[in-house]
């Protein structure tokens with residue numbers, strides 16, 4: 001049997017089973033997001049903090065933050081409802097940075113204890129991923145999404161106004177360098193540990209849209225399994241930018257489709273989303 005989730009066949013089947021990681025998973029599997037993680041350790045130019053994290057969310061819709069017990073209750077209710085038979089994935093995607101919130105780990109432990117067969121998924125900006133990989137594995141998380149928007153510190157400095165690192169507020173190039181370094185290390189460590197890694201990249205015209213191929217090549221070399229390109233939602237300091245058109249997004253996806261499988265059906269779901277995807 002496959003232990004620990006690092007063998008090829010296990011990876012393949014969970015790729016197919018998790019609706020957000022499979023190009024074909026659409027409409028067959030249910031997932032629920034538990035909004036237990038309000039705080040964030042970085043600032044993204046496209047994020048308006050009173051809304052959900054753009055990692056996996058549709059910004060502009062607030063979600064009420066709940067505690068781990070309420071979250072478990074929400075899973076129980078969902079399993080008892082009409083989606084129950086389809087519910088296969090419990091994800092934590094915000095509204096802030098899941099790995100920076102202790103309640104993320106408490107919640108996932110509660111869910112895994114009660115429902116050992118549920119797939120667990122976390123979405124992250126990657127800053128704390130290297131130091132949390134062991135704990136994620138120990139709890140039984142199988143899938144992680146990392147939002148990575150550039151490999152270049154100069155570009156990162158335009159996207160991230162600041163990064164909190166070990167109690168210090170970094171800005172400019174120092175902030176971007178630290179974040180990118182941690183994201184890349186984290187993706188590699190998570191993939192090596194047997195987690196299925198999806199990378200989300202927000203396509204920001206004029207900022208990182210010329211860098212999509214180099215991002216795809218790099219994260220593939222580090223072990224990422226899937227790349228999900230998301231169009232910018234223009235708000236925050238990027239309110240003045242035109243989001244990429246549907247045609248432009250299709251072109252970007254075609255360019256990198258030979259490098260990594262693409263997820264084109266992602267709905268950038270809310271931190272408190274529930275349903276079939």
Ligand code: SF4
Nearest residue numbers: 040043044047053054
């Ligand atoms: Fe907002 Fe998410 Fe970026 Fe944090 S990581 S600033 S919550 S978009």
Ligand code: SF4
Nearest residue numbers: 020056091093121123
């Ligand atoms: Fe996981 Fe993201 Fe899918 Fe939620 S939307 S289940 S966090 S991959």
